[in-house]
Amino acid sequence: MGARRDRRERRRWPWVLAAVAVAGALVAAAGPAVAGALREQGAASVRDAVLRAAAQCCAIEGSYPHTLRHLEQHYGLTVNHDDYVVIYEAYASNVTPSVVVTPR
Template sequence: MKKKWDKRFLAGCVISVAVFGVIMGLFMNGVFSFLGRAKSEGSDTLVKAIRQASVQCYAIEGRYPPSVEYLEENYGIQIDRERYNVFYSGFASNIMPDITVIPAEGGDDSDWQP
């Protein structure tokens, strides 16, 4: 009787470890998927924030801001300069500026792979 119990116990342990491994694999896959999506959307979110602050500046002051630094000082925009390069080009104070955000070389977005 003892031998039969040992085989069931061993089979139960193997099955439990296998199920745990599968669940952990699925969990880690989900985490990496979420992190990859969040990092890829970081530059898009920054462009939207800069664009919204520019429009707000235009509504309040009657002109688009002269630079991104102006938005940082007066409208609360925060840019992680180690992760992103921001190119802000305004043609005139009454025309919406061209805003481009590129992940910085060596930043988290540039070489991250799940």
């Protein structure tokens, strides 16, 4: 009985190794897609934070700030400029600024 079980277990190992290899290949293939999705989600979060800080500034000061630097200096906004490019365009003090955030 023991010899039979050993033979069955030896026949299973190639299948187990193949399944592990396939799973590893799927994880490796999905890695860049997941990383890209996380970067895009991070960019959306940064954009939302900039717009919230701009709205807070408008509520307190009565106008939208002209620069992103104003939000960083006076409203505690922190942007990782190494990971994201932020384009902040203020047209008028009473118009919500245009904010575009792109991952690097």
